[in-house]
Amino acid sequence: MTSTTVPRQTRRSPRVGAIWRGIAGVLGLAIVLEIVSRSGIVDQKYLPPFSEVIVRSFTLWGDASFRNDVGSTLLTYLIGLAISIVIAVPLGALFGLSNRVYRAARAVIELLRPIPPVALIPLVLLMLGSGMEMKVVIVVFAAVWPIMFNTLYGVHDVDPYAKDMARSFGIGRFGIIRRIVIPSAAPFIMTGVRISSSIALIVVITVELIAGGAQGIGAYISRLRGSYSDAADTYLSVLAATIMAGLIGLVINLVIGWLERRFFGWEARDSA
Amino acid sequence: MTDTSTRALAARATRPTGTPTRGRRALISLGYFVIPIAVVIGIWQLVTILNPPAPFFPQPFAIIANLWDLLFGSPKAVQQVFYGEFLQTVGRMALGFALGAIWGVIVGTIMGLWRGARETINPIVEFLRSIPATATLPLFIILLGGGDDMRVAFIAYGVSWFVLINTAQGVGAIHKTLLDVGKVFKISPARRIFRIVLPGAMPKIFAGLRIASTAALLLAIVSEFMLASNGIGYMLVQAQGRFQLLNMWSWMLALAILGLIINTLLEWIEGRILAWHRQSRART
Numbered sequence: 001m002t003s004t005t006v007p008r009q010t011r012r013s014p015r016v017g018a019i020w021r022g023i024a025g026v027l028g029l030a031i032v033l034e035i036v037s038r039s040g041i042v043d044q045k046y047l048p049p050f051s052e053v054i055v056r057s058f059t060l061w062g063d064a065s066f067r068n069d070v071g072s073t074l075l076t077y078l079i080g081l082a083i084s085i086v087i088a089v090p091l092g093a094l095f096g097l098s099n100r101v102y103r104a105a106r107a108v109i110e111l112l113r114p115i116p117p118v119a120l121i122p123l124v125l126l127m128l129g130s131g132m133e134m135k136v137v138i139v140v141f142a143a144v145w146p147i148m149f150n151t152l153y154g155v156h157d158v159d160p161y162a163k164d165m166a167r168s169f170g171i172g173r174f175g176i177i178r179r180i181v182i183p184s185a186a187p188f189i190m191t192g193v194r195i196s197s198s199i200a201l202i203v204v205i206t207v208e209l210i211a212g213g214a215q216g217i218g219a220y221i222s223r224l225r226g227s228y229s230d231a232a233d234t235y236l237s238v239l240a241a242t243i244m245a246g247l248i249g250l251v252i253n254l255v256i257g258w259l260e261r262r263f264f265g266w267e268a269r270d271s272a
Numbered sequence: 273m274t275d276t277s278t279r280a281l282a283a284r285a286t287r288p289t290g291t292p293t294r295g296r297r298a299l300i301s302l303g304y305f306v307i308p309i310a311v312v313i314g315i316w317q318l319v320t321i322l323n324p325p326a327p328f329f330p331q332p333f334a335i336i337a338n339l340w341d342l343l344f345g346s347p348k349a350v351q352q353v354f355y356g357e358f359l360q361t362v363g364r365m366a367l368g369f370a371l372g373a374i375w376g377v378i379v380g381t382i383m384g385l386w387r388g389a390r391e392t393i394n395p396i397v398e399f400l401r402s403i404p405a406t407a408t409l410p411l412f413i414i415l416l417g418g419g420d421d422m423r424v425a426f427i428a429y430g431v432s433w434f435v436l437i438n439t440a441q442g443v444g445a446i447h448k449t450l451l452d453v454g455k456v457f458k459i460s461p462a463r464r465i466f467r468i469v470l471p472g473a474m475p476k477i478f479a480g481l482r483i484a485s486t487a488a489l490l491l492a493i494v495s496e497f498m499l500a501s502n503g504i505g506y507m508l509v510q511a512q513g514r515f516q517l518l519n520m521w522s523w524m525l526a527l528a529i530l531g532l533i534i535n536t537l538l539e540w541i542e543g544r545i546l547a548w549h550r551q552s553r554a555r556t
Contacts, residue, residue, distance in 0.1 A: 018391040025392035046415055107305045108312055114531025116490040118497065119505075119524050122512035127328050198402075206406035210497045218407065225410045238410050246403030253402060 045232045048239065057240035057247075065220070066241070070248070072215035073204055076132055077252075080139030081193070081200045088144045088196075089189060092151025093181065102152070117142035117203055118210065125211055135207050135216070143200040147192035154188025155181055187264040194256045201249055217245050330518050339522040358526070361503040364420060365492040368427025372488070373481060375428065376435025380477075381469060383436070384443025397436065405430030405487070406494050413499060423495040430491045434484040435477065442476025443469055475549050478542045485534050493527070504530075 033050040036042055060066050095102035117138050128134040158181050166176050208218025221241050224234050313332045320331045383390040383397075409426055416422035446469060454464040470477075496505025504523055511520040 018394075021388065021391040022395040026395050028392075029396055103301075103304045104308050107308045111309065111528060111532070114486070114535055115524065115528045116486075116493055116531060118490055118494050119508065119527045121497070122508050122520055123328065123517075123524065126512060126515070126517075202404040202406060205404045206494060209406060209409065210494065221407065221410050225413070235414055238414065242403060242407050242411060245407045246399055249402035249404060250399060 045235065048232070048236050052236060053239050053243065056236050057243050060237065060240050060244060069215050069217050069220040070244075072132075073201075073208065073217045074248070076135045076139065076216065077201050077204050079132075080136045080204065081143060081197060083136065083140050084143035084147055084196055084200070085193060087140065088147035088192070089151050091144075092148040092189075092192075093155050093177070093185070095148070096152040096155025096185075097177070097181070113145055118206060121207060121210055130211050134211065135204060138207050139200050139203050142203045143196040146195040146199065147189065150188045150192030150195070151185060154185025157188065158184045187260075190260050190264050194253075194260060197252060197256050198249065201252060205245055217241060217248075221245075328517060330521055334518060335521040335525055338518050339525050342519075342522055342526075357502055357504055357507050358530075361492055361496065361505065362530070364423050364495075364503070365427060365488050368424045368492070369431050369485060369488040371424065372428035372431030373435045373484065376432040376480070376484075377439050377470075377477065379432075380436040380439025381443050381465065381473075383440040384446075384473065385469065390440065390444070397433075401433045401437070405433070405491060409495060409498055418499045423492070423500070426495050427488055427491045431484040431488050434487060435480045438476045438480025439473055442473030445476070446472040475546055478538075478546060482535075482538055482542070485538050486531070489527075489531055489534060 030050045033047070037044055037047045037049040095105060120138055120141060121134075124134045124137050128137065162180050162184070163176055166180050171179065204216065205218040208216035209222050210218075221238055224238050224241070316329070316332050320329055379393075383393060405426075408429065412422050412426040412429070416425060450468055450472065451464070454468045459467070492503070493505035493508075496503040497509055500506040504527060508520060508523045508527075511517075511523060
């Protein structure tokens, strides 16, 4: 391999060999799955041919109800993430700036945080019904923590000299928070948002899956499973919808990662 | 008597003012733990007493008493139910967690050691990982049915990604010289893996295990929500269906306590196993 003589390359341009190997890996898996299914080693009912799954995951988009469900999931995800940021960033900043407040709040936080968000579903379902509010509440409960803690770490990490200097230039308390603390904690906050983003998407789909009824990709899968009209066909759709859920997750991760590099690329730190 | 008091005086004199003794510090941190929780519970209790029609928020003392009843109450049947449900959930979770962790460490080590393997598998891993694990539950149900083995496999699948990614990173970050030293000394490959590679990657692996443990509890509950006949998640759904809010809150409290115990346990194990790591880092 010639590329071994090349010194380390940047992360943005992976080696050509890596790309080819990746493609080979995916193709290899696809071919193996196809052969295993077509040859009948495993019942086609349980493992449909890979090509059919791919075709189905494209034709799914022709179904208007699927498109609506995807839209609903994305909307819930965005609202939930936005509310989480609005709640978590000020709280994290407050805890980061005042140790006393943090110590007082810590016990309650430590008790709330280990509660699995899905454990709240029955309660919130009874209180708010199976609409979007229910989903958003649970998403916020799950997504608040990483943003809050990363904001807190970021605020702790602010250069004290910078704060002192700003103070000596006569900048007030809020001026310091706005001009020094928040910008310098921003990369940390972004890391928190990136972690929370994937959590939020997982929780949205999980809630839809469990609570059913409402709209969303999870509800779509749940409805499919409920209708046992044609088992093999249903299974194919479930598989395709699951793959689409993964694709949506992948795209969201890529977008968030790109945003992070684009706006906070100067911050080489990776504190995840 | 006088001797001790003078020594105490001397000790107090030498101590810089403003730094409390260890005993007082412990008392203060205990206060910081107990008082806020007491305040929250007190407010909640007061509000529910003063404002009786609050069907969704039972009185906190009633919840705790109910949980206590379920746990240690005299009727044997109830007690059996609780321990049964509790242990069902914990057992499935632990088994799934263990299987997923082992699988994750194996695949992660392979990916970390051989670049060829990493580059070939990576796109597949990245894609499968971005499918929310819970969304694959219907697939598991269709493939493996509604039994316990399905739930364990589902938990193991969801948990393995966190361990796999972290192991691959940890193993990949081990300095190549270390591996070469092992080769030069003709240490057998198996020993190299258990004595050099895995200990070197241990801090990263533990970070993955911690996330994975939280995920394991969540996945266990989700799997019980969807299709089960026992377990904490099942009891929670049952309580919801019958509108028994007191029981529901009690099961939720039980879950919170369970999560807290798992977290603390893993932190403790991590502290013991990684003590060398922290020491070596403190020295540099």
